[in-house]
Structures are given as structure tokens and as C-alpha cells.
Amino acid sequence: MTAGSDSAAWCAVDLTPGRARAWHLLGETVTGTRQIEMPDEGPGGQSAVDLLRRLCDGMPAMVCGPGLGAAAVAVPAKPGMIVPVPLADGLVHALPGLRQDSPPALMDADAARIAGFLALNPRWDGVICLPGQVTHWAQISADEVVSFQSFLTGETATALAAAPSLRAAGAGEGWDNAAFGAALETAMSRPERLAAGLAAIAAEAVLDRLGPGQARARLYGLLTGAELTAARPYWLGQQVALIGPDAAARPYAEALQRQGVPTTLADEARMTLAGLVAARRRIAGAG
Amino acid sequence: MTAGSDSAAWCAVDLTPGRARAWHLLGETVTGTRQIEMPDEGPGGQSAVDLLRRLCDGMPAMVCGPGLGAAAVAVPAKPGMIVPVPLADGLVHALPGLRQDSPPALMDADAARIAGFLALNPRWDGVICLPGQVTHWAQISADEVVSFQSFLTGETATALAAAPSLRAAGAGEGWDNAAFGAALETAMSRPERLAAGLAAIAAEAVLDRLGPGQARARLYGLLTGAELTAARPYWLGQQVALIGPDAAARPYAEALQRQGVPTTLADEARMTLAGLVAARRRIAGAG
CATH class of the missing domain: 3.30.420 (Nucleotidyltransferase; domain 5)
Structure with a gap:
């Protein structure tokens, strides 16, 4: 060129x-x-x-x-x-x-x-979060990326929604926002219990106790909660700009809002x- | 019959x-x-x-x-x-x-x-751990299962090893035991950093810094470490019997041994x- x-x-x-x-x-x-x-x-x-x-x-x-x-x-x-x-x-x-x-x-x-x-x-200073199959959190100061941290949360969610037990639980479909919020809170207080939370989804599906959209929302709640806990130094007390495909950005927007973080959505x-x-x-x- | x-x-x-x-x-x-x-x-x-x-x-x-x-x-x-x-x-x-x-x-x-x-x-009292696509930890007393806790760790590992970034990193192959041990320690001290640890594997693979068998061992180290942290009330101060397919039981045997837990392997x-x-x-x- x-x-x-x-x-x-x-x-x-x-x-x-x-x-x-x-x-x-x-x-x-x-x-x-x-x-x-x-x-x-x-x-x-x-x-x-x-x-x-x-x-x-x-x-x-x-x-x-x-x-x-x-x-x-x-x-x-x-x-x-x-x-x-x-x-x-x-x-x-x-x-x-x-x-x-x-x-x-x-x-x-x-x-x-x-x-x-x-x-x-x-001259925008703050943190840019870029959700996707790999999510990046980038600290911006003086027009520079000072540091960043990556999470394979998107690929993990996609892979798990297709795993036998969670696929059978309907983890590919629907969205129950209350279930997302509850799973998010659980994961932020006990992030190590991810695999236990996943097994509970699978068990409740077999026992016929899951409402529509609950499996998917809980899967994303658990994964997003763990990521938010690990990324806390990036968003705590910061303004955050979210840049990502709508479907990937939505759980982050919801989760950051629940944490009271001022969040800007920017079209990817x-x-x-x-x-x-x-x-x-x-x-x-x-x- | x-x-x-x-x-x-x-x-x-x-x-x-x-x-x-x-x-x-x-x-x-x-x-x-x-x-x-x-x-x-x-x-x-x-x-x-x-x-x-x-x-x-x-x-x-x-x-x-x-x-x-x-x-x-x-x-x-x-x-x-x-x-x-x-x-x-x-x-x-x-x-x-x-x-x-x-x-x-x-x-x-x-x-x-x-x-x-x-x-x-x-008359065996203790904890039986049954590794597999879903792993169960069962507390045994007086020939009864008193309680149990399930983890979807196996399905998660299988699904993640096939996810695009980790498949490209070779997460389906090989086993570097030192890398397993290091990832296990990391996950047990910072279990919420699972997705960050996975992204690091993917990044190091692209940057050509991963030895053979490291991606798979680190993936299993991160997942097993998080599970062990969540299952601590089951194994701490207990004798554990492991019953599972060899490939599924091996990471648990290695991890429990590193924690000094007396472990019996029983053929599944x-x-x-x-x-x-x-x-x-x-x-x-x-x-």
C-alpha cells in the first residue's frame, strides 16, 4: 500500500x-x-x-x-x-x-x-476490557497500554457448553439473569468451586430442577465471577470501557454494573x- | 434374574x-x-x-x-x-x-x-475419591456414604484440551510432571486465576516458549489444584482411596501425594x- x-x-x-x-x-x-x-x-x-x-x-x-x-x-x-x-x-x-x-x-x-x-x-485513562474467546484487560495511561492480563474465559464457556453433561443440561441455550447474578456472587466469594458448580448444574438437570436458561446463565456466571475476582486489580476503583462482540460483552457489562463499576460500552x-x-x-x- | x-x-x-x-x-x-x-x-x-x-x-x-x-x-x-x-x-x-x-x-x-x-x-472409614469425567468425593463412615461432593473437572479438561487456543498449544498431548506440580501449586494458592492460567498457556505456545507436554500438564494442574482447594474439607487429615480409570486417577494421586495425604489406589x-x-x-x- x-x-x-x-x-x-x-x-x-x-x-x-x-x-x-x-x-x-x-x-x-x-x-x-x-x-x-x-x-x-x-x-x-x-x-x-x-x-x-x-x-x-x-x-x-x-x-x-x-x-x-x-x-x-x-x-x-x-x-x-x-x-x-x-x-x-x-x-x-x-x-x-x-x-x-x-x-x-x-x-x-x-x-x-x-x-x-x-x-x-x-487522553482517556482507565481500563479497557475486550471480551471475546480470549478476554483482555488493559491498563491505559498517557495513550499507552501499560500492562494487560488475558483470560481464556470465552473459549472455556464455549467448550463447556458443548461438554456432555452440560450440553445435556441445555447450557447452550437461554439466559436467566437472576441465575447469572447468583452464580456470579458464588464464584466471586468461592472461585475455586467452579468445577463443583458445574457438577451441580449437571446434577440438577438430571433431577429436573433447572428452569429454562438457567444452565447457560449459571455457567457464564461462574466463569465471569472467577475472572472478575482474578481481574479485580484492573477494575476496582477504575472506569472501564468494554469493547467486544455484543454476546461476549453482555455478561461483563452486567457483572461490572453489579459491582458498581462505571462502564462504557464501545462498539467493537x-x-x-x-x-x-x-x-x-x-x-x-x-x- | x-x-x-x-x-x-x-x-x-x-x-x-x-x-x-x-x-x-x-x-x-x-x-x-x-x-x-x-x-x-x-x-x-x-x-x-x-x-x-x-x-x-x-x-x-x-x-x-x-x-x-x-x-x-x-x-x-x-x-x-x-x-x-x-x-x-x-x-x-x-x-x-x-x-x-x-x-x-x-x-x-x-x-x-x-x-x-x-x-x-x-469397616473402612475415610474418603473415597472417584476421578472421571465427573469426579466424586465421598465421605465414608460405618459402611455408609455420609455425604459427597461432585466436580466436573474431567469434562472441563477434555473440553478445554479441544478448545481452539489450547488445542493449538498441544494440550491434548504429553505430560511434564514438573509443569503439573507448578500449575497445581499456583491453582491451590490462587484458584480464581484459572482462565488467566489458560490464557498464559495459549500465549506461551504462540511465543514458542512451551516445552513438550507442558500445555496438557499445566491444564490438568490448574484444574486439579482448583478442585483440591474446593475439596479440602474432604481430604485434609483423612485417608483417601482413589478409584478411577488410570488416566483420570493419576493427576489426583500425584496431587494428593504432594499434599502428604495417605492415598490408596484401587483398580476401578x-x-x-x-x-x-x-x-x-x-x-x-x-x-
Whole structure:
């Protein structure tokens, strides 16, 4: 991608595993979107080059997410750095992810979403929580990610809802908000009792004592409660911005509200695009 | 099954989901075994009647495990009660499971294994831990199950090892015992950090810092450590008998040994058969 004029055609791409997506733009105006669903695909599933071909029709691209080999940048760091990546059919620009040595943690496209949020909210200090299959909590100060902490809560919930006993209990369906709240409280006071709470769901399902939507809400309540307990240093006394797909963000919003934490919901797609647009503005400005 | 002579042919059956199995016997002498693998099948998968047909060739049967509709008995209770179950093609006898109202818990064939262990070890007091896809901890006193507590640790481990990030980290393979021990200690001191520990495994795998067998051992270390913390009232200051499939029992044996708990390993198949044989002896003696 060369630094284009304000109205040049280009492609903003998010290669997050499970759901690659692209925006086609003229300058900063979106002219179309594309999405490729790859459910249950881990990192390194389809090749990034193949995905870019299917998403971009050869347009110059600004890309976030894994697969282009751009080395993640160690925190503390400003998100939104740009790395040129020469490919067989042209040059693309990548926003590298962020990494932390201790505790070991890695985020890919979420770094671009943080960059987008900070581009739209300059000088914002606080904590950004990015729920998803992996959830990241990032401490933001002076436009930098100072530190972050990751939790595999989303993948755990998905995997458990499909496990034999919990699948039979209906853990894939419905939502009983009172049951979520009760399980959340239990997990925050006794987080080590996760597997015991799961076995109780399975037993109550067999004994026919579970109402509709209770299994799923309790599963998410237990997992979210344990995560909130472990992430307490991140949210206690802080303002929190939540950036994630609606379904993933909702339990966090509910849980943080119950803890009295001031929480802002930011649209995930909008933040992603804002991060990629801000990055392109910088290379266009420098061109 | 009618009360037979000592050398009558009969069939001892364990209908545990995932792996139904049967012993063909003449009196108390095993003349053959059968097993039907049903991986990833939840409760109520194949019909118990169909399984009995395939396992028993019409012989009278003494059966443990779910599916015959024998109502579970509330604890405190002696395991090894016997319930006659009339089926279309004859009468079988079932060993019902055990249930507890609070906390809600349910065990099926494991009740027969406890009965077998107590038949072989009369007047044994202590705690029996039955590892498996669901693990039960049962407090035994005066030949009764006084109370028990269940954990969905096995299903959680299986589900997580197949989740995208952990599958990519190799969580299905190998075993690094030092990594298991370290993760166990971590989980026992900070059990709420399970999902954080899982995310660290995924991140270290991408950063190429994981040795072979570390992902799996750490996954099991984290889950076993959380369970041991929650089950502490069961094992602290007790003698523990472990009855479970080898692969499921090994992490528990290792973990209990590290906590200095005197632990006896009892062969799961042998305990199951002993429970069924002891039950048949009672109805034969009464005949």
C-alpha cells in the first residue's frame, strides 16, 4: 500500500480467528464490507494471504490480527504501530499485536481496537476490557497500554457448553439473569468451586430442577465471577470501557454494573475500523 | 434374574456413559468381558435396554449406571441397594445411584464401585475419591456414604484440551510432571486465576516458549489444584482411596501425594465387579 490521496480505494482488514472481516473504503468512507466465518478455527487456520485475497480484491490493505508474521510489540507501548509486510502480490501494512512477558500474554487485533478507542477518545485513562474467546484487560495511561492480563474465559464457556453433561443440561441455550447474578456472587466469594458448580448444574438437570436458561446463565456466571475476582486489580476503583462482540460483552457489562463499576460500552466493529483508519491516516500523512 | 445356584451364568454390567462394559460370569468366575465405546456421549445417549441386549446375550443381569430408571437413593445411605427392573425381555436387577440434595449431586455407577470397595475392605472409614469425567468425593463412615461432593473437572479438561487456543498449544498431548506440580501449586494458592492460567498457556505456545507436554500438564494442574482447594474439607487429615480409570486417577494421586495425604489406589474395574458380585451374592443368598 502506498500513501494514497484522501479518496484512494483501500481495504481495512481484521484477521481475528473465527471471523475475518474487511471494510472497503474510499478515503475514510466505507463502500462495502466482507466477512468470512471460520467457526472453531484456532490461530493459524487459513492462511492470512488467502484471506486477504478473498477479502481485498487486490486493493492496498491495512491489516490487524494474526498471521502476517508482524512481531508483537512488548508493553508498555502505544498501540497502533505500523509494519510494512511485503507479500508475493504486493505490500500490505500490518498493525502488530501486543505482548507481555510476565505474566505471559498476547493480543492481536484487540490492539487495533484499543488504538481505535484512543483515537476517538484522546487522553482517556482507565481500563479497557475486550471480551471475546480470549478476554483482555488493559491498563491505559498517557495513550499507552501499560500492562494487560488475558483470560481464556470465552473459549472455556464455549467448550463447556458443548461438554456432555452440560450440553445435556441445555447450557447452550437461554439466559436467566437472576441465575447469572447468583452464580456470579458464588464464584466471586468461592472461585475455586467452579468445577463443583458445574457438577451441580449437571446434577440438577438430571433431577429436573433447572428452569429454562438457567444452565447457560449459571455457567457464564461462574466463569465471569472467577475472572472478575482474578481481574479485580484492573477494575476496582477504575472506569472501564468494554469493547467486544455484543454476546461476549453482555455478561461483563452486567457483572461490572453489579459491582458498581462505571462502564462504557464501545462498539467493537467501530473501534476496529477506527484503529485501522487512524493507522492509514498516519501513513497517508507521511506520504 | 432369579436367585441362581453358585455356578449359574449371569452378566455384571456397568452402563457408565462413554464406555459400557460387561463381565460374563459363572457364579463368581469371570468367563468373558465385553465393552462398547461411546465417546462423547452424554447421559441418555443409547438406550440402556439396547446396550443390555448387546452386552448380555439374554443372561440375567446385575446392572449399575444410569438409564434403567432406578431412582437414586438420598445420602446418607449404604451403597449397593438392589432394585428389580422388569424389562420387555425379562427381569434385571439394578444398583441405583446416590443423590444429595444440598449441594445438589448425583452419582451413578460410582455408587457400585464404592460398594465394591467396602465389600473388599469392611469397616473402612475415610474418603473415597472417584476421578472421571465427573469426579466424586465421598465421605465414608460405618459402611455408609455420609455425604459427597461432585466436580466436573474431567469434562472441563477434555473440553478445554479441544478448545481452539489450547488445542493449538498441544494440550491434548504429553505430560511434564514438573509443569503439573507448578500449575497445581499456583491453582491451590490462587484458584480464581484459572482462565488467566489458560490464557498464559495459549500465549506461551504462540511465543514458542512451551516445552513438550507442558500445555496438557499445566491444564490438568490448574484444574486439579482448583478442585483440591474446593475439596479440602474432604481430604485434609483423612485417608483417601482413589478409584478411577488410570488416566483420570493419576493427576489426583500425584496431587494428593504432594499434599502428604495417605492415598490408596484401587483398580476401578475390580471395584465395579466386586460391587456387582456382592449385590448378586445377596439376592442369591436370599433366594
